[in-house]
Amino acid sequence: xxxxxxxxxxxxxxxxxxxxxxxxxxxxxxxxxxxxxxxxxxxxxxxxxxxxxxxxxxxxxxxxxxxxxxxxxxxxxxxxxxxxxxxxxxxxxxxxxxxxxxxxxxxxxxxxxxxxxxxxxxxxxxxxxxxxxxxxxxxxxxxxxxxxxxxxxxxxxxxxxxxxxxxxxxxxxxxxxxxxxxxxxxxxxxxxxxxxxxxxxxxxxxxxxxxxxxxxxxxxxxxxxxxxxxxxxxxxxxxxxxxxxxxxxxxxxxxxxxxxxxxxxxxxxxxxxxxxxxxxxxxxxxxxxxxxxxxxxxxxxxxxxxxxxxxxxxxxxxxxxxxxxxxxxxxxxxxxxxxxxxxxxxxxxxxxxxxxxxxxxxxxxxxxxxxxxxxxxxxxxxxxxxxxxxxxxxxxxxxxxxxxxxxxxxxxxxxxxxxxxxxxxxxxxxxxxxxxxxxxxxxxxxxxxxxxxxxxxxxxxxxxxxxxxxxxxxxxxxxxxxxxxxxxxxxxxx
Numbered sequence: 001x002x003x004x005x006x007x008x009x010x011x012x013x014x015x016x017x018x019x020x021x022x023x024x025x026x027x028x029x030x031x032x033x034x035x036x037x038x039x040x041x042x043x044x045x046x047x048x049x050x051x052x053x054x055x056x057x058x059x060x061x062x063x064x065x066x067x068x069x070x071x072x073x074x075x076x077x078x079x080x081x082x083x084x085x086x087x088x089x090x091x092x093x094x095x096x097x098x099x100x101x102x103x104x105x106x107x108x109x110x111x112x113x114x115x116x117x118x119x120x121x122x123x124x125x126x127x128x129x130x131x132x133x134x135x136x137x138x139x140x141x142x143x144x145x146x147x148x149x150x151x152x153x154x155x156x157x158x159x160x161x162x163x164x165x166x167x168x169x170x171x172x173x174x175x176x177x178x179x180x181x182x183x184x185x186x187x188x189x190x191x192x193x194x195x196x197x198x199x200x201x202x203x204x205x206x207x208x209x210x211x212x213x214x215x216x217x218x219x220x221x222x223x224x225x226x227x228x229x230x231x232x233x234x235x236x237x238x239x240x241x242x243x244x245x246x247x248x249x250x251x252x253x254x255x256x257x258x259x260x261x262x263x264x265x266x267x268x269x270x271x272x273x274x275x276x277x278x279x280x281x282x283x284x285x286x287x288x289x290x291x292x293x294x295x296x297x298x299x300x301x302x303x304x305x306x307x308x309x310x311x312x313x314x315x316x317x318x319x320x321x322x323x324x325x326x327x328x329x330x331x332x333x334x335x336x337x338x339x340x341x342x343x344x345x346x347x348x349x350x351x352x353x354x355x356x357x358x359x360x361x362x363x364x365x366x367x368x369x370x371x372x373x374x375x376x377x378x379x380x381x382x383x384x385x386x387x388x389x390x391x392x393x394x395x396x397x398x399x400x401x402x403x404x405x406x407x408x409x410x411x412x413x414x415x416x417x418x419x420x421x422x423x424x425x426x427x428x429x430x431x432x433x434x435x436x437x438x439x440x441x442x443x444x445x446x447x448x449x450x451x452x453x454x455x456x457x458x459x460x461x462x463x464x465x466x467x468x469x470x471x472x473x474x475x476x477x478x479x480x481x482x483x484x485x486x487x488x489x490x491x492x493x494x
Contacts, residue, residue: 040450041399042342044425044481048078048096051180052111052477057100057457062471064102067434068442068459070489071177072100074427075156075165076482079113080340085127088269089134090336094119095153095165097180098479100446100457107457109475114152114165114173115182121148131268134337145194146170147185154199155484159209159228162186166199168214168245169270177488188222188230195220195233199484200307202249205382210249210289212256216241216263221254221292236292239283243274243329248311248321251383252290255311255321255357258283259304261329276329278302284357286319298363300355304329309375312385317359322389322410324350324373325365335400344400352391352408368408370415371395374428374484378441387411390443390462392426394419401481402426405445405458407465416465423450425481431462432487442470444487448478455479 077093080086087093098111113119118130121142129138130149143149150170157164164172164186171194174183187193196213203209207226212219217240223232242258249255260280267273281302288294303325311321330347338345349371356364372391387410394404394417403426406417420426429445441462449456455478458469 038342039344039399040423041344041401041425043450043453043478044401044448045080045090045093045339046478046480047081048111048113048479051113052096052098052109052479054108054110055476057107057109057473057475059107060456060472060474061469062459064107064471065434065442065459067436067440068432068444069102069104069435070432070487071102072098072430072432072444072446072457072485072487073156073158073163073177074098074100074446074482074485075114075152075154076427076480076484077151077153078111078480078482079119080128082122082128083126085129085138086340087128087132087135088337088340089132089271090339091153091332092132092135092151093153093480094122095151095167096479096482097156097163097165097175098446098482098485099177099180100444102444107473109455109457109477110180111479112175112180112182114175116150116152116173117148118151132270134269134271134332136269146196147194150185153483155486157201157203157209157486158488159224159226162228164228166197166201168199169196170194172197186228188224188233192230192233197222198244198247200246202247202254202310203379203382204249204251205380205384210254212244212247212254214244219244219256221287234292236287236295239285239297240280243332245306246308248308248323249289249383250311250313250319252288252313253311253319254287254289255308255319256285256287257305257308257323258285259329260302261304261332271333274329274333276304276333278328284355284363286357296357296361298357298361300363300365303327303353304332305350306332307373307375309389310377310382310386312383314385319357320354320385322352322354322375324375324391325353326350339400344398346397349395349397352389354410366410368410368413368415370406370408372406372408373402376428376430378431378433380433390429390431392428392445393417394426396422405429405443405460405465407443407462418460418465418468420447424448424456425450427482428484429458429460430485430487433489435489446479446482448481449474453478 078096
């Protein structure tokens with residue numbers, strides 16, 4: 001059954017409540033500096049000290065396709081340390097939104113930090129004090145709501161005339177798509193201020209936006225119009241208080257994967273409130289979009305995850321979706337904390353899998369056998385059957401971050417991939433439709449070139465990835481590895 005929307009029920013027990021009495025000393029910055037020389041991959045978690053003014057990119061290879069014009073917006077953490085203090089987790093750095101603009105006469109880059117209360121307070125104090133996913137609070141932290149700790153650092157979408165910088169535990173932050181200036185928190189209704197809004201909304205082909213906001217054993221189901229206007233919000237109970245970074249959806253259903261990483265206490269940092277319970281297995285909750293009271297639960301073997309691909313429903317009622325699954329949450333628990341100190345902790349590789357939820361109530365997993373993350377597909381196919389998944393991979397097991405981009409074909413069981421080599425840190429690649437040929441799709445994404453100490457932008461023909469980029473540009477700055485982005489065709493950008 002659904003419940004009346006009660007803002008206090010969602011916020012109580014959240015970051016503001018958990019913060020009371022839990023302020024401790026922040027991490028010490030530059031922990032790796034007292035030992036061996038920093039590893040070259042630490043460029044991927046280096047600090048950016050200020051906004052990046054608009055600048056042209058230098059062509060390195062090839063020519064931009066005639067059918068590809070627009071802006072790739074990306075978001076990710078980019079300030080981790082201040083005056084001897086540091087975030088305690090990769091997920092907690094200040095959000096920097098990048099705009100990679102591909103035009104007729106130039107290709108350029110600009111980037112601006114999201115102007116959040118967290119960033120303003122820490123800038124004024126000159127130290128990292130706000131708690132987060134894996135960071136304890138420090139002296140001087142001031143928390144009245146979830147949004148006081150909002151790093152706005154995970155993803156970015158376009159809704160109406162706004163960019164929305166997203167973080168999973170608080171409100172979206174509206175930004176100007178042209179200048180990247182922060183407009184402020186987007187409050188959909190006065191009584192919905194500071195409510196959690198995941199960083200992975202699901203967008204239907206007509207632009208309608210579905211999202212969740214999580215708090216323990218309940219979730220807010222958000223529904224927005226294509227222009228980002230509020231349509232509905234309703235609380236639904238969950239079978240368990242699983243950590244959720246992502247969910248997926250078909251044309252008719254919301255699909256919520258409940259891993260056995262359970263929030264069983266209220267404390268900060270947030271990751272310390274979660275317990276790994278592999279004995280519980282993984283559940284999948286399917287809810288009808290038209291009626292949120294209609295639900296089914298499926299059982300799967302134990303796995304942990306951060307990211308899922310788009311889902312679809314077949315004629316017989318079978319629901320399929322893909323995701324990158326790990327045997328346990330060691331990366332989120334420990335390894336992502338170690339990155340900020342310059343230490344690499346090897347852990348379970350994320351493996352690309354396909355899930356099938358059958359009409360008879362049974363569920364099955366099919367493994368591709370390849371290590372992969374950041375699954376993406378053509379947004380025009382959201383909710384529709386497909387056979388391919390774009391991803392990054394090429395993990396070495398001896399250092400963090402991906403080294404390749406590829407496309408897995410579930411029908412043939414083959415991968416079409418390009419490996420950049422050990423001197424590149426590969427970020428998520430997103431599909432972009434050709435504006436002249438509806439049958440053609442491009443992949444656009446960025447890497448950190450460790451030799452050049454610069455970030456590069458690459459475009460691939462999605463049908464021939466192994467042939468390498470059709471064009472590449474290089475910036476005159478190195479930006480740390482970002483998380484997620486979206487390509488807006490024809491948008492002028494910053």
